[in-house]
Structures are given as C-alpha cells and as structure tokens.
Amino acid sequence: xxxxxxxxxxxxxxxxxxLGISSRKFAxxxxxxxxxxxxxxxxxxxxxxxxxxxxxxxxxxxxxxxNPSACSPGGLSLYEKIAxxxxxxxxxxxxxxxxQLLCQGGVGHARMSYRYKGISDCxxxxxxxxxxxxxxxxxxxxxxxxxxxxxxxIQMGADGLPVVDYYLCTGCNKCVLECPQQILKLVGVxxxxxxxxxxxxxxxxxxxxCAVACIxxxxxxxxxxxxxxxxxxxxxxxxxVIDYDKxxxxxxxxxxxxxxxxxxxxxxSEDVVLEIKEAANSGCEHCKACA
Amino acid sequence: xxxxxxxxxxxxxINNIVLSQFLGICPFLGxxxxxxxxxGMGGAVSFVLVLAGAITWAIxxxxxxxxxxxxxxxxxxxxxxxxxxxFVEMVIKKYSPALYKALGIYLPLITTNCAVLGVAILNIQxxxxxxKAVVHSLSHAAGFTLALILMSGIxxxxxxxxxxxxxxxxxxxxxxxxxxxxxxxxxxxxx
Numbered sequence: 001x002x003x004x005x006x007x008x009x010x011x012x013x014x015x016x017x018x019l020g021i022s023s024r025k026f027a028x029x030x031x032x033x034x035x036x037x038x039x040x041x042x043x044x045x046x047x048x049x050x051x052x053x054x055x056x057x058x059x060x061x062x063x064x065x066x067n068p069s070a071c072s073p074g075g076l077s078l079y080e081k082i083a084x085x086x087x088x089x090x091x092x093x094x095x096x097x098x099x100q101l102l103c104q105g106g107v108g109h110a111r112m113s114y115r116y117k118g119i120s121d122c123x124x125x126x127x128x129x130x131x132x133x134x135x136x137x138x139x140x141x142x143x144x145x146x147x148x149x150x151x152x153x154i155q156m157g158a159d160g161l162p163v164v165d166y167y168l169c170t171g172c173n174k175c176v177l178e179c180p181q182q183i184l185k186l187v188g189v190x191x192x193x194x195x196x197x198x199x200x201x202x203x204x205x206x207x208x209x210c211a212v213a214c215i216x217x218x219x220x221x222x223x224x225x226x227x228x229x230x231x232x233x234x235x236x237x238x239x240x241v242i243d244y245d246k247x248x249x250x251x252x253x254x255x256x257x258x259x260x261x262x263x264x265x266x267x268x269s270e271d272v273v274l275e276i277k278e279a280a281n282s283g284c285e286h287c288k289a290c291a
Numbered sequence: 292x293x294x295x296x297x298x299x300x301x302x303x304x305i306n307n308i309v310l311s312q313f314l315g316i317c318p319f320l321g322x323x324x325x326x327x328x329x330x331g332m333g334g335a336v337s338f339v340l341v342l343a344g345a346i347t348w349a350i351x352x353x354x355x356x357x358x359x360x361x362x363x364x365x366x367x368x369x370x371x372x373x374x375x376x377x378f379v380e381m382v383i384k385k386y387s388p389a390l391y392k393a394l395g396i397y398l399p400l401i402t403t404n405c406a407v408l409g410v411a412i413l414n415i416q417x418x419x420x421x422x423k424a425v426v427h428s429l430s431h432a433a434g435f436t437l438a439l440i441l442m443s444g445i446x447x448x449x450x451x452x453x454x455x456x457x458x459x460x461x462x463x464x465x466x467x468x469x470x471x472x473x474x475x476x477x478x479x480x481x482x
Contacts, residue, residue, distance in 0.1 A: 004360045011350070011367060015374035026381040028388075 033085055034058050040081040042073045046150055048172035062086070072097070073151075073170040097171035097186040099154070099164050103139040104196045104263065105210040106159025110135055123180050134209035137181065137199050137235075145175035145184055166268055189268055192249045193242060195220075195229070197261040200237035207259070214240050214261040220253035229253050229262075295426050297482055302430030305482065308406045309438040310468075310475040315406030318397045319439060320464050328393040329443035333436030335383065335398065339375050340407050340435070344428030346371050347411040348421055368411050369402075376402045406435055441471060 037058035045053040049070040051060050060066040061082060068082040075096045111134040116125050122144035125131050131140040141160040153168035154175060162175075166189060176184045183198055197214040199206045206213035220229045220240055228246035231238045240262070242253075251264040306312060309319045315336070322332040347368045355361050380398050384391045391398070401407060410431045414424040445467055454463055 003358045004363055007354050007358060007360065008363060008367065008370070011354075011370055015370065019374055019377050022378055022381055026385040028384050 031062055033062050036085045037061060037082060040074075040078060040085070042071070042078070044073055044150070046073060046170075046172055048072045048170070048174075072172050075170070096189050098166045098169040098189055099145075099171070099175050099184045100187045100194050100196075101139060101162055101164065102183040102185055102194065102196050102198050103137075103161065103181075104212040104261065105133065105135055105138045106141070106157070106161040108159060109212045110138060110210045111208065122178075126180050135199055135201075135206070135213065137183070138197075138210065139181060139183060144178050144180070148174045148178035150174060166265075187244065190249070191244045191247060192267055193247055193251055193254055193262065193264045195240045195242055195262050198234075198239055200235035200239050202237060212259050212261050215259055216240070217258060219256050219258065220262055223252050223256050225250065225252065294423065298423060298427050299430045301482060302427055303434040303437065304475070304478040307434040307438060307475050307478075308410065308431045309435055310472040312409065313472075314409040315404050315435055316468075317400060318404065319442060319468065320461065322394060322397045323439055323442040323446055323464070325393070326440065326443045326447060328390070329439040330436070331383075331387070331390040332394055332397060333432075333439050335379050335394065336401055336404065336406065336435055337429070337432035339372065339379055339401055340410055340432040341425060341428045342375055343368070343372050343407055343411055344414055344424050345421065346375075348414055348419070348424040351415050352421075364412070364415070365408075368408055372407050372411070373402045406431070438471070442467065445471075 034055075038055060041054035041058060043054050047053065049057045049066065049072070051057040051066060051070075057066065057071060061068050068079050068086075071078055074082075112132050113129065113134050114132050116128065116132040118124060118128070120142050122140050122142040125140045125142050130136045133140065139161055141156070141162075143156045143162060145162050146154040146156055149169075150172065151168050151170055153165045153170070154162045155165070157163040171186050173186060176182075176186060187194065195214065197206075197210075197212065199210065199213045201209070201213075203215035203217070207215050216231055216238055218231055221231055226246045226248050228243045228248070229240055230243070232241040234241075242262075249264070249267075254260075254262045254264040302308075308314050309316065318332050318336065323329050350367055350371065351361075351364065355364060355367065376399065379401070380391075383394070383398065410428050413431075414427055417427070419427055442464075446464065449463065449467075458466075
C-alpha cells in the first residue's frame with residue numbers, strides 16, 4: 001500500500017515538474033488586445049472586412065494591417081470600442097453604408113414582354129430573352145439579393161421589387177455582388193436622394209418600357225441648387241446620376257422629376273439608430289446569424 | 292531481425308489498431324475530413340504512442356514489477372499518457388497554431404484515446420523487450436496514421452459525391468470505415 005502511494009506520487013511529481021518547465025519554455029504569448037477585441041466583435045464571421053472571420057479581423061487590427069472601420073456590421077459603435085481598446089483616436093471613419101436598389105419598375109410600373117415561370121433566380125431568368133421586362137437594365141425581381149443577404153435585410157415587396165431594411169442592412173456588399181443587373185449600390189445612410197433608374201435608352205423607349213424610367217429631360221439638372229445631378233453618358237445613351245458628395249438632400253430634383261424616377265427616402269429615425277446602438281453594446285448586432 | 296519484421300507487418304496491416312482492433316475510432320472519424328489535419332493528428336498520436344510505449348515499458352519493468360504493484364498499471368499508464376499529451380499540446384500550440392486549430396478538441400482527447408493505452412498494455416502482455424516494444428508502438432502508430440490518411444483521402448473525394456441527405460456526414464463515414472475494415476481482413480493470411 002505504502003509503496004503504491006509513494007511510487008505513484010513520485011511519478012506524478014516528476015511529470016508535474018517536467019510539464020511545469022516545458023509550459024514555461026513553450027509558452028505562447030497572446031496579445032491581450034486581440035482577446036479584448038474579440039469580446040466586442042459582432043461575431044457574425046461574415047467576412048465583409050476581407051479577413052477570415054472576426055478573429056482574423058481582430059489580429060489584423062492589432063497588427064495594423066486593416067482599418068478598424070472595415071467591419072461594416074460593427075459600424076461606428078464598434079470603431080469607438082476598438083479605438084478605446086487600442087488607445088487610438090476615432091478618425092477617418094467611413095459612414096455606414098446601406099444597399100440602394102436603383103430601380104422602381106415593379107409590377108404595375110414596368111411593362112412585361114412575357115410571363116416567366118421557371119427557377120426563381122435572377123441569373124436564370126436573365127438567360128430567357130434578358131428577362132421578362134421590356135426594360136433590359138432593371139430589376140428582374142427573382143430575389144437573388146434577398147437570398148444572398150446574410151442579415152435578412154432584403155425582403156421582396158408587394159410590387160415584386162426587393163425592399164432593403166436600412167436598419168438591418170450592414171453594407172456587407174453581398175447583394176451588390178450577387179445582383180446580375182448590377183443595380184444595387186452601397187450608399188451612405190445620410191444620402192437620401194437617389195436616381196432609381198439606370199435605363200440609358202432614349203425617352204420614348206424608356207417611357208414605353210417603364211412608367212418610372214429616367215426620360216433624360218434634364219429637369220433635375222436644371223433645378224438642382226448644388227449642381228449635384230447630371231445626365232451622364234452611359235451605355236448607348238445617358239442617364240441621370242447624382243454626385244453624392246455634392247448632394248445636400250434638398251429633394252428638389254425628386255419633387256420636380258416628371259416620372260418620379262428620382263426619389264427621396266425619409267431619413268433614418270434617430271430613435272431606431274439609437275436602439276440598434278444600445279443592442280450593439282449588449283453584443284447583439286441583429287445579424288440574425290443565430291436564428 | 293525476422294521478429295521485428297513480423298511485428299511491423301502484423302501491427303501495420305494485419306492487426307491494424309483502428310481497422311482490426313477498433314481502438315482509436317474517435318479521431319478516426321473526427322479528424323479525417325482533411326488530409327492535412329489527419330497527417331497532423333497521425334503525427335501527434337505517433338509521437339505520444341512511441342514515447343508512451345517506451346516510458347510505460349520502463350515503468351512496468353522498473354517500478355510496477357519489482358514492487359509487485361501491477362494492479363496500478365492502468366492508473367500509472369494513463370498518468371504517463373496524460374502528461375505526454377499535455378506536452379505535445381504545448382509544443383503544437385507553440386510551433387503550429389494552424390494545426391492546433393485544425394485538431395481542436397481531438398488533441399486533448401488523445402489522453403483518453405484507447406489506441407494509446409491499448410498499445411501500451413499490448414506491449415506488456417506480449418512481454419516484449421524495450422526494442423520490440425518501441426518498434427511495436429511505432430508500427431501501430433504507422434498503422435493508425437495509414438488508416439487516418441486512407442480515410443481522409445476517401446472523405447475528401449466524398450465532398451464532391453452526391454450522397455443522400457440521410458447518409459451525409461457520420462453515417463457515410465461509418466459505412467466507409469466498415470468497408471475499409473473488411474478490406475483489411477484480407478491481410479489476415481499474410482503471416
């Protein structure tokens with residue numbers, strides 16, 4: 001009995017000492033700041049920052065190879081937390097961006113050439129005579145962007161067009177890459193006026209294809225007090241485009257536009273923005289990745 | 292010399308630790324999804340197996356046997372294996388963080404890997420000398436790595452295969468393991 005206890009105790013002690021020494025020798029130094037950053041990261045691992053997940057982003061931020069504002073789900077609130085952890089100033093922060101659909105030609109506005117019954121996928125429908133719409137540049141309404149959105153921010157509306165929930169949208173760019181028509185665009189949340197048409201056809205054809213098309217009348221261009229909206233040559237024609245750097249959100253062009261191709265959205269309510277920020281402090285970014 | 296050859300062939304092919312004796316199934320199913328990870332796991336288990344084989348042989352011969360406390364075999368061997376696994380974990384964490392992440396929970400689980408304890412006990416049961424015990428452990432480690440590599444090679448191909456939904460993941464892995472085990476039965480007449 002005594003021998004058994006002593007011999008086992010000796011073995012345990014020897015192994016313990018060896019392990020103790022080797023743990024000193026093979027100690028891995030982990031930067032405590034990386035751990036601290038991981039605590040405040042959204043944890044959605046969406047990859048919008050271009051890094052392999054939130055852990056990769058945290059390491060890259062500490063290493064200084066990536067800008068903390070690159071995390072679009074985290075937004076400004078995360079940037080402030082990162083700055084607090086790293087002891088840096090909040091500067092060169094880029095405004096939160098949301099996806100805007102540059103098309104209003106839903107059911108009732110756009111003229112259809114045929115009725116599509118097939119796979120519900122934008123890429124597939126475009127293979128059939130460039131989509132069922134008479135307009136070849138607009139949204140084909142099959143919801144590929146909605147399925148691509150990891151945050152559930154895009155729902156298909158009653159008129160068949162995708163509707164972006166600006167509060168849920170994190171500007172991760174997935175829908176922009178998915179859209180085969182390339183009519184989703186990331187725009188800063190403070191920009192409220194958008195030309196929601198990319199049809200470059202002449203007025204007659206454009207108007208015949210869609211009731212809310214840009215008809216190149218230049219009324220917006222003439223009425224803009226900031227010289228922000230211009231008819232820009234594109235494709236085989238031209239289309240009105242807003243310079244977001246100059247636009248002051250006055251909305252005159254949206255009011256004057258005869259086809260209502262330019263539209264002004266109501267600004268995001270401060271209450272809801274605050275609500276999201278508070279939730280962010282609790283660690284939940286409403287990304288719905290857990291659902 | 293012939294003895295050693297027989298030990299090697301028998302341990303690697305005929306009495307393969309995973310496919311014939313069904314020890315160490317946990318990492319066989321768990322870490323066989325990627326070839327690189329299974330190579331790392333094979334290396335880690337091999338290291339633990341060989342060192343544990345040598346150390347447990349020494350403990351059996353110089354402590355347990357002289358003091359006549361053979362009943363402590365399991366406890367003492369597990370102590371050795373657990374300490375070794377801790378050591379391997381530290382080394383891998385230091386020198387290959389990527390491998391450390393790929394192995395995940397299966398690395399500390401080598402502690403309770405019955406392949407390691409099984410080989411250590413087999414060494415004693417067969418009354419090998421130290422040299423034979425080390426060769427025996429090494430061959431079993433090679434057999435374990437071989438089984439893991441074969442399995443991961445098949446499972447990498449399976450990624451592209453059209454498998455019915457109910458069979459995806461572990462079910463198809465178990466079927467493959469069974470088929471591999473049956474094919475290894477073919478080696479039984481070798482010696």
